[in-house]
Amino acid sequence: MTMTIGKLSIICSAAVILCAGCSSVSAIRLPGRISDERTLLPNGWTLSPAGKSIPLGDLPLGIDIARTRGVAAVINSGYSDHSISLVDLRTQSIRQTVPVKLSWNGIEFSSDESELYISSGNDNGVLRYRFDADTLVFINRIELGKPYPADTVSPSGIAVAPNGRTLYVASKGSNALYRVNLMRDSVEQVLPLSHPAYTCRIDEPRHVIYVTLWGGASVAVIDERTFTLITTIPVGDHPSEMLLSDDGTRLYVVNSNHNTVSVIDCLSRSVIRTFSVSLSASNPNGSTPNSLALSHDQKTLYVANADNNALAVLDADSGAVRGFIPTGWYPTLVRAYGTTLLVANGKGESSKSNADKSYIGNILTGSLSFIPVPSGEEEQNIYTARVFENSPILHPSDWDDDSPIPNSRDKRSPITHVFYIIKENRTYDQVFGDKPEGNGDSSLTMFGREVTPNHHALTDEFVLLDNFYADAEVSADGHNWSMAAYATDYVEKTWPTFYGGGGGAYDFENEGIMSPSVGYIWDNCLRHNVTIRNYGEFLSEEESANRGRYIPNVAGLMNYSSAEFPGWDLNYPDRKRVSVWMKEFDRYERGDSLPQFSIIRLPNDHTAGTKKGGLSPRAMVADNDLALGMVVERISKSRYWKSSAIFVIEDDAQSGADHVDAHRTVALVVSPYTKRRYVDHTMYSTSSMLRTIELIFGLPPMSQFDAASTPMFFSFTSVPDTASYRLRPNLIDVNEHNALGAYGQDRMETMNLDREDAVPELEFNQIIWKSIMGVNSEMPMPVRSIYREQ
Numbered sequence: 142m143t144m145t146i147g148k149l150s151i152i153c154s155a156a157v158i159l160c161a162g163c164s165s166v167s168a169i170r171l172p173g174r175i176s177d178e179r180t181l182l183p184n185g186w187t188l189s190p191a192g193k194s195i196p197l198g199d200l201p202l203g204i205d206i207a208r209t210r211g212v213a214a215v216i217n218s219g220y221s222d223h224s225i226s227l228v229d230l231r232t233q234s235i236r237q238t239v240p241v242k243l244s245w246n247g248i249e250f251s252s253d254e255s256e257l258y259i260s261s262g263n264d265n266g267v268l269r270y271r272f273d274a275d276t277l278v279f280i281n282r283i284e285l286g287k288p289y290p291a292d293t294v295s296p297s298g299i300a301v302a303p304n305g306r307t308l309y310v311a312s313k314g315s316n317a318l319y320r321v322n323l324m325r326d327s328v329e330q331v332l333p334l335s336h337p338a339y340t341c342r343i344d345e346p347r348h349v350i351y352v353t354l355w356g357g358a359s360v361a362v363i364d365e366r367t368f369t370l371i372t373t374i375p376v377g378d379h380p381s382e383m384l385l386s387d388d389g390t391r392l393y394v395v396n397s398n399h400n401t402v403s404v405i406d407c408l409s410r411s412v413i414r415t416f417s418v419s420l421s422a423s424n425p426n427g428s429t430p431n432s433l434a435l436s437h438d439q440k441t442l443y444v445a446n447a448d449n450n451a452l453a454v455l456d457a458d459s460g461a462v463r464g465f466i467p468t469g470w471y472p473t474l475v476r477a478y479g480t481t482l483l484v485a486n487g488k489g490e491s492s493k494s495n496a497d498k499s500y501i502g503n504i505l506t507g508s509l510s511f512i513p514v515p516s517g518e519e520e521q522n523i524y525t526a527r528v529f530e531n532s533p534i535l536h537p538s539d540w541d542d543d544s545p546i547p548n549s550r551d552k553r554s555p556i557t558h559v560f561y562i563i564k565e566n567r568t569y570d571q572v573f574g575d576k577p578e579g580n581g582d583s584s585l586t587m588f589g590r591e592v593t594p595n596h597h598a599l600t601d602e603f604v605l606l607d608n609f610y611a612d613a614e615v616s617a618d619g620h621n622w623s624m625a626a627y628a629t630d631y632v633e634k635t636w637p638t639f640y641g642g643g644g645g646a647y648d649f650e651n652e653g654i655m656s657p658s659v660g661y662i663w664d665n666c667l668r669h670n671v672t673i674r675n676y677g678e679f680l681s682e683e684e685s686a687n688r689g690r691y692i693p694n695v696a697g698l699m700n701y702s703s704a705e706f707p708g709w710d711l712n713y714p715d716r717k718r719v720s721v722w723m724k725e726f727d728r729y730e731r732g733d734s735l736p737q738f739s740i741i742r743l744p745n746d747h748t749a750g751t752k753k754g755g756l757s758p759r760a761m762v763a764d765n766d767l768a769l770g771m772v773v774e775r776i777s778k779s780r781y782w783k784s785s786a787i788f789v790i791e792d793d794a795q796s797g798a799d800h801v802d803a804h805r806t807v808a809l810v811v812s813p814y815t816k817r818r819y820v821d822h823t824m825y826s827t828s829s830m831l832r833t834i835e836l837i838f839g840l841p842p843m844s845q846f847d848a849a850s851t852p853m854f855f856s857f858t859s860v861p862d863t864a865s866y867r868l869r870p871n872l873i874d875v876n877e878h879n880a881l882g883a884y885g886q887d888r889m890e891t892m893n894l895d896r897e898d899a900v901p902e903l904e905f906n907q908i909i910w911k912s913i914m915g916v917n918s919e920m921p922m923p924v925r926s927i928y929r930e931q
Contacts, residue, residue: 170824172492172802180491183610183804184826187531190469192512198224200637201485201507203248204474216248216259220502220641233511237276243643247299260296263289263644283326289644298340311338311352318352330368337654339381346389353380356654376403378658382432387439397630398658400428416460418444418453427845431630434477445472451528464525469508484510495803500903501614501795534849543859545814546836546852554837558781560739562789563623565747566796569805578820579607582800587913588762594869595770599809604856605820609808611793612827615640617649619792624661626828626847631655650679652695659843664697666738671838673701676722677742680708715745715768730779743768751879751912752889758909763873770868773811777865786812788830796906813861823855884911
């Protein structure tokens with residue numbers, strides 16, 4: 142039975158009304174289990190997954206079902222060890238776990254289900270397995286290129302021809318489609334494509350191959366006989382997974398950067414319908430649909446909305462939304478198996494504390510849900526109501542009319558200048574665990590008051606935020622979340638392999654496939670006539686090395702960035718960065734021409750470890766602290782102070798431990814309009830900070846995450862206090878160097894710190910931990926076996 146749009150609206154309205162009385166936070170909310178069925182995530186969204194689930198490996202990205210055998214094979218391609226999970230669909234349990242060197246996305250059984258093929262990621266090949274007594278046995282590796290970095294192929298989706306003689310492999314690294322002869326296990330032809338490809342599908346009756354051009358907002362149509370490009374069909378942004386209807390007349394394509402599915406008529410090779418899959422038609426981008434399945438009767442389309450933590454249930458013909466089904470965190474895959482839906486959840490069932498010093502890349506493991514298809518309209522409505530209850534975008538906040546944070550776009554804020562300071566990788570407990578008024582654990586504090594006197598003084602005098610969470614896990618997605626309130630499916634699905642040592646390049650602060658469709662906060666500002674200035678964010682180190690000037694990687698910042706202010710460069714002190722900023726600020730103040738929005742990157746609290754001759758971690762964090770204090774003092778003594786707000790955030794919290802959640806991080810708000818000597822326990826996230834900035838300037842949200850977030854209005858007051866801030870001198874020598882023989886020094890000498898996070902982050906973090914907390918203070922390490930032979 143079909144749920145009408147009217148019934149959907151009634152449920153949505155009921156959810157909003159239910160929340161209306163809860164708009165002011167009266168109780169402290171912490172991420173974690175709320176009840177037996179509900180878990181609060183650090184981003185403010187809630188999970189209550191339907192059905193039964195079993196644990197998988199890290200970041201499941203590909204799945205295929207051998208129906209006659211009653212098994213599903215799932216490929217896990219995340220930060221930790223990669224593997225194939227062979228799932229018994231009758232017992233709903235893991236039958237076999239097969240370690241693999243590297244993998245990514247592509248997985249398919251042969252038509253007779255005797256063999257299995259998987260893409261080997263940056264190892265640049267295809268792995269071939271056969272069934273032996275119902276278990277998988279490795280046969281060989283089909284080479285597409287030499288392993289990274291010798292070659293850059295990065296195979297993604299694959300398709301096996303029904304005759305079993307040919308395999309097609311899409312690639313996101315070399316932007317090509319490979320034709321592989323399975324009789325010889327060798328590449329026959331390579332067809333260059335215009336953009337990185339996500340997957341491919343064979344349309345046997347028409348002798349064509351469809352390839353989703355992940356970075357090109359189109360589907361390539363390839364003649365299978367001549368292996369030439371026939372045409373490309375424009376679809377939405379970031380087309381990823383696709384499927385053919387059983388009758389071969391329709392091709393469904395999910396557009397991950399849009400909230401849509403494109404329906405292609407295979408005869409006319411044109412889009413005949415576009416289905417919306419978001420929770421509400423008015424929602425901005427951010428549902429991130431990335432997988433889809435058709436029911437056995439081909440009448441119902443199920444779409445995995447990764448960032449809504451839900452399946453959208455649609456009429457496969459009209460696109461009418463019948464409702465939603467709650468899933469685990471970041472569902473990456475959905476398949477229909479009889480009356481059961483298989484859903485792979487990329488980040489599992491919850492976030493977690495890492496008080497045991499475990500690395501964030503290791504604690505978010507995937508899961509596989511077995512969800513019975515809703516038996517009727519009543520059960521479907523119950524599921525839909527649960528999804529709406531879980532989704533804060535349907536629960537708008539409300540606050541006082543006289544707040545300096547406007548509660549509507551037609552109101553003006555007395556704050557007209559915003560400074561947005563981006564730092565690197567600290568948890569709350571690492572810095573503020575020693576503050577007794579906050580929810581801290583001093584045993585985890587590494588950079589307390591002695592090392593960070595200005596951070597502590599600012600939270601003493603202004604607001605302490607002890608319930609603030611990074612929306613990101615690492616810097617790759619962190620700089621995207623910090624600048625866009627969103628990280629694309631490309632970013633979310635590629636950073637784990639890179640950080641886990643599986644190859645690839647750090648391309649996450651660039652323009653192209655990694656970018657959200659609506660752009661970043663600077664684009665939002667410029668679209669609405671808010672003047673901007675950028676100091677250090679999204680800069681090209683390669684360009685600066687060649688020219689001696691700092692060049693942005695994105696067109697939107699090209700005319701708005703300081704050419705003298707460096708980006709990621711741990712050899713450049715943060716206090717020196719501030720001196721560059723201060724010269725411009727002095728000039729702006731003399732001419733009363735300060736841009737309304739300034740982005741300032743101060744990255745050295747990341748530290749460079751214990752390498753021989755390098756600055757110690759304490760010295761680098763102390764330098765960062767001093768630089769922050771210099772910025773705040775200068776602004777607070779300027780003509781702009783009475784109309785300014787300074788927002789400070791870490792791009793992520795990956796480099797330390799926290800007893801509440803591995804995402805909890807350091808954040809500050811400093812302004813005449815912030816409350817003085819106040820502890821704000823409200824649950825905020827990266828997107829909350831961005832939403833607060835947007836409200837100050839009257840900007841629309843960029844994604845569902847800033848639209849759904851709680852603005853930081855509890856930290857502000859309508860009565861300003863214009864007393865200036867006094868810089869605290871550093872108590873640690875900012876020129877302190879690592880002692881000879883410091884823990885991990887030999888290993889640090891072999892690490893390449895020229896590119897942010899281009900080293901195994903967990904190993905780097907362990908060295909920092911032991912250098913400060915003592916060699917007997919253990920920070921567990923994972924067993925990473927990417928170099929194991931098959």
